Amino acid sequence: MSPLFPALAAGSTRPALQFGDQALSHAELATVAGSLAARIAGAPRVAVWATPTLGTAVGVVAALLAGVPVVPVNPKTGERELTHIVTDSSPALVLAEHGVELPPILAGLPRLDTDVDHITDAAGVPGGAGPAAPLPAEPSPEAPALIVYTSGTTGPPKGVVLPRRAVAATLDALEDAWQWTEADVLVHALPLFHVHGLILGILGPLRRGGSVRHLGRFGTDGVARELSSGATMLFGVPTMYHRIAEALAGDPALAKALTGARLLVSGSAALPVHDHERIAAATGRRVIERYGMTETLMNTSVRADGEPRAGTVGVPLAGVELRLVDETGAAIAAYDGETVGEIQVRGPNLFTEYLNRPDATAAAFDDGWFRTGDMAIRDPDGYVRIVGRKATDLIKSGGYKIGAGEIENVLLEHPGVREAAVTGEPDEDLGERIVAWIVPAQADAPPSAEELAAHVGAQLASHKRPRTVRYLEALPRNDMGKIMKRALRG
Missing domain, CATH: 3.30.300.30 (ANL, C-terminal domain)
Structure with missing residues (x-):
């Protein structure tokens, strides 16, 4: 069993995944995903039609167990962009839930269903049995785990090749920063085709041996329900926390649920200070922010045992080197809370390459440092405050x-x-x-x-x-x- 997920190998009976009324323990996930993994082992690459469902999570885990790179596909992607992604990544087959109608560019590929019942029926695996065939040996840490496509704001989306060591390094660094353990139960309602929702939100709990409850669709009622019934962490984006802040005044049950959470994490964009303050005033809990990119996974975070200072993304994670550079590329030594520079990072969390784009890969690095394009300042104690994108902000x-x-x-x-x-x-x-x-x-x-x-x-x-x-x-x-x-x- 893959060392990415120790709890699967251990056969833990603790809850692993819950989507609505569908749930799997770590042991059950090992059985189901292992069965599917045995059927796709040896494929050069697979696409996963990434709906916010249990089947998507099972499909991704199965591919990782099989050592097969995963291309998560946003179901809302337009025809032109989808054609580019599929043509560029050339998946050998597509994983999707039974009955889902796929667009023509994917419908022509061999398909495997990711529903739990269909997997076990097709493999002839009874509920408590192990995988239908032995899994391949664990790939090299440098082997691709996922190919996640960028948003394509400056041209066609680029396929970011994320190696297995980057996934492990980021999740282990967050274990340290957030004091994340197997006892934690994460709630989120994020899409499953990008880093935040899939790698942090699904693979993170699985690597820790904990569990995740996915709401399917965001709603403050679902957040309140899950945090009031044993969940300890909430992941969201600023839009979600803004809606929470708006609802708090008239929803004492929501305020009580958030008060009881161990950790509230916001990412993917800056959370306005105003929303930080409204949530803190109503609940006594501070939302912490972290900073990452598709190419780098996570770079910094406010620590669970640190000061949850609004407007900052905390300090570099373990193993991540971060520097600011001026317009000439010279490193900025000042920690003065004023001097603006571009963030560059290096460490085990970085991607390997842009798929089929050696030119773009070479241009993205400066002597081993990845050019993020994000502009920031550093406070005297090392906290990083992002002020915007170099190109737009x-x-x-x-x-x-x-x-x-x-x-x-x-x-x-x-x-x-x-x-x-x-x-x-x-x-x-x-x-x-x-x-x-x-x-x-x-x-x-x-x-x-x-x-x-x-x-x-x-x-x-x-x-x-x-x-x-x-x-x-x-x-x-x-x-x-x-x-x-x-x-x-x-």
Whole structure:
């Protein structure tokens, strides 16, 4: 059995996976996934139609047990992007739940069902038996575990090849940072085609020997129910925590459930300070943030035994080296809470390559350091505060380098602002002027541009005030809740 999942090898009877009324213990998962693994062993690569279901989790685990690289596929992917992903990755077969209709590009591939009943029936494996055939030997730590495609914001999505050692290194570093044990029960409702939902949210509990309860679809009622019935951790994205913050005032059961949680973790985008404070005030619990990317898995986190400081992503995880560099590529030594630089990282958590893209792989590294494209500052105690993306969030105005993130946080503190995004656009005088995109709390009574500029100027330096304010009914977001700023500019 794969050393990625020690509890499967040990035959633990502790709960492993729960999706609605479907559940498997670690021992049962070993049987079912082992049976499927024996049928796909030797395949060069498999695609998994990644619906938020038990079958998806079983399919991914089975492929990892078989040593076969997994390509998780977002079921909402459009035809052109899906065609690129399938053509680029060339899976030998597709794993999907029984009865799911696949698009033509995948329907032509050999298919195996991932439903528990169909797996055991097809393999002739009774409920308590072991796998139908012996599993292959554990691959090298450098062997590919998953190929996860990027969002494709700057061109066709790139296939990020994640080796088995990167998965193990990240999950073990989070064990240390979050004091994560087999006693923890994780709740989440994230999609299962990316790092946050699949690797952290499913493989993380399985590696620890703990369990995960997936809600299928996010709802504050489901969060309250599971945290009130033995769950200890919650993973979410800022959109989810914003909805929680909005609901807390009128939902004492939700507040009580969150108060009892051991750890509340937010990721995939920055959680506004305003939502941090509302949740802390209502529950006494602080949400902690972590920082990672598809190419690097996790780089930093606020530690469970550290200060849960709003607006930061904590300190580098065990084994991860992190530095900031200026525009010339020179390392920034300052830990002054002011100097902005690009984050570069190196360590065992990094990907191997972009599939079929040696040019992009070479361009992504600087003498072994991965160029994240994220801009940050470091506080004197080493806490990292991300101020935005180099391509979209670093604004050069009047000779100053300004991070959009800190302006967005201040705007969100204004009672008349529901959502906010900040971008830069060309300005003959300033080089770039700061533009605020605002979803007002009351559509018929939005705060004026002058009021918002004064609000920012009172909290930050005057050169960080928005010069232009544009009002929207909603900000464009992707599946993970990240604001798509290129859509704003376009």
